[in-house]
Amino acid sequence: MPPTSVPPPDGTVPAEQFYAxxxxxxxxxxxxxxxxxxxxxxxxxxxxxxxxWMKDSRELVAFYIAxxxxxxxxxxxxxxxxxxxxxxxxxxxxxxxxxxxQEEATAEVHVELxxxxxxxxxxxxxxxxxxxxxxxxxxxxxxxxRIARLASD
Numbered sequence: 001m002p003p004t005s006v007p008p009p010d011g012t013v014p015a016e017q018f019y020a021x022x023x024x025x026x027x028x029x030x031x032x033x034x035x036x037x038x039x040x041x042x043x044x045x046x047x048x049x050x051x052x053w054m055k056d057s058r059e060l061v062a063f064y065i066a067x068x069x070x071x072x073x074x075x076x077x078x079x080x081x082x083x084x085x086x087x088x089x090x091x092x093x094x095x096x097x098x099x100x101x102q103e104e105a106t107a108e109v110h111v112e113l114x115x116x117x118x119x120x121x122x123x124x125x126x127x128x129x130x131x132x133x134x135x136x137x138x139x140x141x142x143x144x145x146r147i148a149r150l151a152s153d
Contacts, residue, residue: 006041008064012110015063024056031055033127036134037062045069049140051114051130053123060114060126060147062140068107115147122150 019025030052037049042064050063117123126146133139 006047006066008066008108008110009039009042009112012062012064012112015109015111018061018111018113022057025054025059027054027056029055033130034134037140038135038137039064039140051134051140051143053117053127057116058118059116060123060143062112062114064108064110064112065106066108067102067105069105071107072101072105114143115150117150126150 013021033051033053035048035050037051039049041047042049046067046069048065048067050065052061052063053059054061115126117126126143127133130143133142136142
Protein backbone atom coordinates (compact mmCIF):
# COMPACT_ATOMS: atom_id res chain seq x y z
CA MET A 1 0.00 0.00 0.00
CA PRO A 2 1.65 3.29 -1.05
CA PRO A 3 1.81 5.90 1.74
CA THR A 4 -0.31 8.36 -0.20
CA SER A 5 -3.22 5.86 -0.27
CA VAL A 6 -3.96 6.86 3.32
CA PRO A 7 -4.90 10.54 3.45
CA PRO A 8 -3.43 12.65 6.23
CA PRO A 9 -5.80 12.99 9.18
CA ASP A 10 -8.16 15.96 9.33
CA GLY A 11 -6.75 18.87 11.28
CA THR A 12 -3.17 18.32 10.14
CA VAL A 13 -0.88 20.47 8.01
CA PRO A 14 2.26 19.53 6.08
CA ALA A 15 5.37 19.73 8.27
CA GLU A 16 6.88 22.47 6.10
CA GLN A 17 3.85 24.67 6.73
CA PHE A 18 3.84 23.87 10.45
CA TYR A 19 7.47 24.95 10.87
CA ALA A 20 7.05 28.03 8.66
CA UNK A 21 4.18 29.31 10.85
CA UNK A 22 6.37 29.74 13.95
CA UNK A 23 10.17 29.93 13.89
CA UNK A 24 10.39 28.72 17.51
CA UNK A 25 9.30 25.26 16.34
CA UNK A 26 12.55 24.74 14.46
CA UNK A 27 14.79 25.19 17.51
CA UNK A 28 15.23 21.45 17.93
CA UNK A 29 14.48 21.71 21.64
CA UNK A 30 11.89 18.94 21.58
CA UNK A 31 10.93 16.16 23.96
CA UNK A 32 9.77 12.91 22.37
CA UNK A 33 6.81 11.02 23.76
CA UNK A 34 7.43 8.03 21.52
CA UNK A 35 6.32 6.65 18.20
CA UNK A 36 3.86 3.95 19.25
CA UNK A 37 0.75 6.16 19.24
CA UNK A 38 -2.29 4.68 17.52
CA UNK A 39 -4.70 6.19 15.08
CA UNK A 40 -6.77 4.25 12.60
CA UNK A 41 -4.86 3.83 9.35
CA UNK A 42 -1.59 5.01 10.86
CA UNK A 43 -0.24 1.94 12.60
CA UNK A 44 1.46 -0.31 10.10
CA UNK A 45 4.88 -0.65 8.48
CA UNK A 46 4.35 2.49 6.42
CA UNK A 47 2.66 4.86 8.89
CA UNK A 48 3.72 6.07 12.34
CA UNK A 49 2.33 8.57 14.84
CA UNK A 50 4.85 10.36 17.09
CA UNK A 51 4.10 12.86 19.87
CA UNK A 52 6.47 15.68 20.77
CA TRP A 53 6.58 18.55 23.21
CA MET A 54 8.00 21.59 21.39
CA LYS A 55 9.77 23.34 24.27
CA ASP A 56 10.22 26.79 22.77
CA SER A 57 6.66 27.15 21.46
CA ARG A 58 5.18 25.17 24.39
CA GLU A 59 3.13 22.97 22.07
CA LEU A 60 2.17 19.32 22.23
CA VAL A 61 2.04 18.02 18.66
CA ALA A 62 1.42 14.78 16.79
CA PHE A 63 3.53 13.96 13.74
CA TYR A 64 1.95 11.64 11.18
CA ILE A 65 4.77 10.08 9.17
CA ALA A 66 4.22 8.05 6.01
CA UNK A 67 7.08 5.91 4.73
CA UNK A 68 7.75 4.63 1.23
CA UNK A 69 10.20 1.76 1.71
CA UNK A 70 10.52 1.48 -2.07
CA UNK A 71 12.79 4.53 -1.87
CA UNK A 72 15.40 2.46 -0.05
CA UNK A 73 17.80 0.04 -1.72
CA UNK A 74 16.85 -3.42 -0.37
CA UNK A 75 20.55 -4.29 -0.08
CA UNK A 76 20.96 -1.52 2.47
CA UNK A 77 18.15 -2.85 4.66
CA UNK A 78 20.28 -5.60 6.16
CA UNK A 79 20.21 -4.36 9.74
CA UNK A 80 16.93 -3.83 11.55
CA UNK A 81 16.59 -1.06 14.10
CA UNK A 82 16.24 -3.65 16.87
CA UNK A 83 19.51 -5.28 15.81
CA UNK A 84 21.14 -1.87 15.61
CA UNK A 85 20.28 -0.96 19.20
CA UNK A 86 20.80 -4.45 20.61
CA UNK A 87 23.77 -5.41 22.72
CA UNK A 88 25.33 -7.37 19.88
CA UNK A 89 25.50 -4.36 17.57
CA UNK A 90 28.94 -3.16 16.61
CA UNK A 91 28.19 0.33 17.91
CA UNK A 92 26.42 3.42 16.74
CA UNK A 93 27.18 2.76 13.08
CA UNK A 94 24.28 0.33 12.68
CA UNK A 95 21.89 2.63 14.50
CA UNK A 96 23.01 5.53 12.33
CA UNK A 97 22.39 3.43 9.23
CA UNK A 98 18.91 2.45 10.41
CA UNK A 99 18.03 6.08 11.13
CA UNK A 100 19.38 7.21 7.75
CA UNK A 101 17.27 4.61 5.95
CA GLN A 102 14.21 5.66 7.92
CA GLU A 103 14.79 9.29 6.91
CA GLU A 104 15.37 8.26 3.29
CA ALA A 105 12.07 6.35 3.29
CA THR A 106 10.07 9.26 4.73
CA ALA A 107 7.54 10.24 2.08
CA GLU A 108 5.18 12.60 3.91
CA VAL A 109 4.98 14.26 7.30
CA HIS A 110 1.87 16.02 8.57
CA VAL A 111 1.52 17.70 11.95
CA GLU A 112 -1.41 18.21 14.29
CA LEU A 113 -1.23 20.80 17.05
CA UNK A 114 -2.85 19.07 20.01
CA UNK A 115 -2.42 21.75 22.67
CA UNK A 116 -0.66 24.87 23.82
CA UNK A 117 0.46 24.03 27.36
CA UNK A 118 1.82 26.96 29.31
CA UNK A 119 3.32 25.14 32.28
CA UNK A 120 5.35 22.05 33.07
CA UNK A 121 2.53 21.09 35.46
CA UNK A 122 -0.03 21.11 32.61
CA UNK A 123 2.24 19.07 30.34
CA UNK A 124 2.92 16.50 33.04
CA UNK A 125 -0.80 16.20 33.81
CA UNK A 126 -1.73 15.66 30.16
CA UNK A 127 1.09 13.20 29.49
CA UNK A 128 1.00 11.27 32.78
CA UNK A 129 1.48 7.56 32.01
CA UNK A 130 2.41 8.23 28.38
CA UNK A 131 4.59 5.08 28.18
CA UNK A 132 1.44 3.01 28.56
CA UNK A 133 -0.88 5.34 26.65
CA UNK A 134 1.19 5.32 23.46
CA UNK A 135 0.53 1.60 22.96
CA UNK A 136 -3.08 1.62 24.11
CA UNK A 137 -5.66 1.58 21.28
CA UNK A 138 -7.32 4.78 22.52
CA UNK A 139 -4.25 6.39 24.12
CA UNK A 140 -4.27 9.39 21.79
CA UNK A 141 -7.97 9.88 22.51
CA UNK A 142 -7.20 9.82 26.23
CA UNK A 143 -4.58 12.55 25.73
CA UNK A 144 -7.18 14.59 23.82
CA UNK A 145 -9.70 14.11 26.66
CA ARG A 146 -7.14 15.31 29.20
CA ILE A 147 -6.48 18.38 27.05
CA ALA A 148 -10.23 19.08 26.84
CA ARG A 149 -10.58 18.80 30.64
CA LEU A 150 -7.65 21.15 31.10
CA ALA A 151 -9.25 23.68 28.74
CA SER A 152 -12.56 23.52 30.63
CA ASP A 153 -10.99 24.15 34.06
